[in-house]
Amino acid sequence: MNLISQGFWVPKAGSSEADYEDAIAIGPTAVAIADGATESSFARAWAQALTEGFACEPLSEKPDLTELMERVRPLQEQWHAGIAWDRLPWFAEDKARNGAFAALLTLRFEAPLILPDAEDSTDERLWHALAIGDACLFQIRNDALHLAFPLAESAAFDSTPLLLSSNPARNLQVWDQAQVLKGVFKPGDILLLMTDALAKWFLSEVEAGAKPWHTLCAFTDQTEFADLTMTLRAQHRLKNDDTSMICIQETSVAHSLIRVSESCLESAQPAAEPATDPPHDSSPDVTASTPDMVSEEQQADWEAIAEPEGISVLASEEQHDVREAEAP
Amino acid sequence: MAYSAEISRVNPSCFLFLIDQSKSMDDPFGGGVGKKKSDGLADALNRLLQNLVIKCAKGEGINDYYVVGVIGYGARTGPAFSGPLVGQHLVPISEVANSPTRVEERTKKVDDGAGGLIDQIVKFPVWLEPVADSGTPMAEAFSLAHKILQTWITAHPDSYPPIVINITDGEYNTDPTNEATLLTSLATSDGNTLLFNCHISGLTSAPVVFPNTDAALPDEWARKLFALSSPLPDNISASAQAEGYPIGPGARGFAFNADLVELIRFLDIGTRPSNLR
Numbered sequence: 151m152n153l154i155s156q157g158f159w160v161p162k163a164g165s166s167e168a169d170y171e172d173a174i175a176i177g178p179t180a181v182a183i184a185d186g187a188t189e190s191s192f193a194r195a196w197a198q199a200l201t202e203g204f205a206c207e208p209l210s211e212k213p214d215l216t217e218l219m220e221r222v223r224p225l226q227e228q229w230h231a232g233i234a235w236d237r238l239p240w241f242a243e244d245k246a247r248n249g250a251f252a253a254l255l256t257l258r259f260e261a262p263l264i265l266p267d268a269e270d271s272t273d274e275r276l277w278h279a280l281a282i283g284d285a286c287l288f289q290i291r292n293d294a295l296h297l298a299f300p301l302a303e304s305a306a307f308d309s310t311p312l313l314l315s316s317n318p319a320r321n322l323q324v325w326d327q328a329q330v331l332k333g334v335f336k337p338g339d340i341l342l343l344m345t346d347a348l349a350k351w352f353l354s355e356v357e358a359g360a361k362p363w364h365t366l367c368a369f370t371d372q373t374e375f376a377d378l379t380m381t382l383r384a385q386h387r388l389k390n391d392d393t394s395m396i397c398i399q400e401t402s403v404a405h406s407l408i409r410v411s412e413s414c415l416e417s418a419q420p421a422a423e424p425a426t427d428p429p430h431d432s433s434p435d436v437t438a439s440t441p442d443m444v445s446e447e448q449q450a451d452w453e454a455i456a457e458p459e460g461i462s463v464l465a466s467e468e469q470h471d472v473r474e475a476e477a478p
Numbered sequence: 479m480a481y482s483a484e485i486s487r488v489n490p491s492c493f494l495f496l497i498d499q500s501k502s503m504d505d506p507f508g509g510g511v512g513k514k515k516s517d518g519l520a521d522a523l524n525r526l527l528q529n530l531v532i533k534c535a536k537g538e539g540i541n542d543y544y545v546v547g548v549i550g551y552g553a554r555t556g557p558a559f560s561g562p563l564v565g566q567h568l569v570p571i572s573e574v575a576n577s578p579t580r581v582e583e584r585t586k587k588v589d590d591g592a593g594g595l596i597d598q599i600v601k602f603p604v605w606l607e608p609v610a611d612s613g614t615p616m617a618e619a620f621s622l623a624h625k626i627l628q629t630w631i632t633a634h635p636d637s638y639p640p641i642v643i644n645i646t647d648g649e650y651n652t653d654p655t656n657e658a659t660l661l662t663s664l665a666t667s668d669g670n671t672l673l674f675n676c677h678i679s680g681l682t683s684a685p686v687v688f689p690n691t692d693a694a695l696p697d698e699w700a701r702k703l704f705a706l707s708s709p710l711p712d713n714i715s716a717s718a719q720a721e722g723y724p725i726g727p728g729a730r731g732f733a734f735n736a737d738l739v740e741l742i743r744f745l746d747i748g749t750r751p752s753n754l755r
Contacts, residue, residue, distance in 0.1 A: 164486065191537055238538055240601045241575045244528075245535035319589045390484070 154401035173197035175205035180258035196250035249317025253283025480669035481711035499552030578603035616650035620657035674731030
């Protein structure tokens with residue numbers, strides 16, 4: 151079973167693409183989505199650093215707090231180095247010194263999304279998600295919402311989500327609240343990652359008995375996604391905010407047609423053809439694979455994975471289940 | 479729903495501060511040993527202007543989410559900016575950012591990210607100087623505020639309504655009820671102009687902040703000022719609650735006997751109308 155990842159995004163109404171401060175990145179084995187906080191400066195650069203960092207070089211299979219902090223530190227340095235501090239007026243410098251802030255959700259598979267030909271009969275794929283803030287992961291199984299992480303109710307969204315900062319001093323209260331979840335992708339499943347505005351709408355729809363994934367998973371281009379968000383905003387059903395989504399489904403697309411996100415090219419195999427810059431591309435992004443197949447030993451290791459030290463595990467897949475019977 | 483308009487560059491909002499510059503502002507906060515009220519107020523407002531500027535800073539520039547004015551009343555009633563902005567009633571926040579009278583350097587303790595504190599030199603821009611002279615013509619200040627905001631609202635009919643914050647330490651010369659009522663009758667499509675009143679005091683008695691009744695207020699004058707203060711809109715009320723204030727139904731934007739710390743918190747909460755877009 152091979153998987154295809156498609157990213158969709160649209161800026162808030164009344165803003166230009168240059169004002170878009172969410173970010174999406176798709177790597178060979180991982181994807182990431184981030185929501186840069188409007189009230190912080192250089193939030194777009196921070197959201198991009200986070201998503202590209204975690205999509206191109208995923209966390210290990212047993213991430214602990216130390217690893218997470220060590221993975222974020224070079225991204226903070228990258229963000230800091232991208233600012234021309236000596237050119238900033240006093241207010242811009244003061245603002246930037248506070249740091250940029252973003253919600254982050256990243257999802258890694260144990261094996262590449264696209265498996266080598268010989269191995270693509272695998273019928274289950276293990277995944278591991280990490281969430282800081284209110285960007286959400288939804289898993290659809292048997293045409294029902296099977297899992298929602300880290301938020302499971304539309305009423306749970308508020309205006310003060312947990313945010314990861316580019317300023318290390320601002321993260322002291324954040325690390326303990328990072329959440330991880332592991333799960334299994336089975337044939338026919340769909341995984342959706344969304345920033346908060348769309349995630350809140352999605353859960354509202356589910357709570358009303360609807361199946362919004364039918365619409366979201368049918369998109370073939372950005373225009374259709376933009377049209378839906380425009381309609382929902384006009385109906386006041388979707389908050390006017392940057393809106394972004396990654397959809398992961400099964401695919402039968404041949405390897406030669408798969409393209410890799412530009413930001414991950416250095417870590418991808420050269421067989422892939424580059425797409426344009428992923429978060430700002432007008433066409434869906436698709437990941438390429440590296441031929442690293444997960445070994446039986448690694449599989450066993452995954453099964454035996456202990457709860458990561460220092461990162462709270464919200465729930466196992468079973469505990470976090472949002473089965474059809476539970477949905478209104 | 480009122481008071482829910484998004485604040486954006488297209489639909490900015492307006493803060494207008496009315497500051498008492500009467501002679502008694504030369505007296506100290508906190509029972510005779512603290513900073514002069516006029517000095518404390520100038521510091522608090524300069525700091526607030528700095529915070530508003532930083533809030534609107536975006537990348538290398540600044541988004542004009544707000545226009546800001548400061549009216550002083552004492553020996554005269556009129557705009558209180560010093561330096562390049564002298565004489566101006568309402569100024570876009572970007573112009574405020576680029577036009578301080580001077581930028582001082584001050585030291586503050588900051589978190590070092592490893593559980594300790596370090597001294598950091600911070601820039602402290604100054605737009606307002608302390609003034610203390612003559613009486614308290616509050617009614618004139620409300621009247622001037624009405625004139626200024628009437629023009630602004632005509633140009634911004636759908637913006638988040640203006641917020642007027644009046645800071646005073648004593649009794650007004652003449653009853654300002656009519657002028658205040660006229661001021662708060664000005665409205666955008668999102669609601670009426672908000673008037674918050676903060677009474678600062680040299681006394682050490684406990685302050686009353688965001689009350690929903692005048693029962694704890696000591697005299698007719700304080701009760702009058704409470705009556706002239708607008709009820710807090712939901713989002714500001716939520717901010718106040720998040721800061722630990724017990725907010726009852728109908729709580730008003732009013733403080734009595736505020737010390738410098740309460741004044742700073744009052745200004746901070748009063749200028750948090752909603753999320754910026």
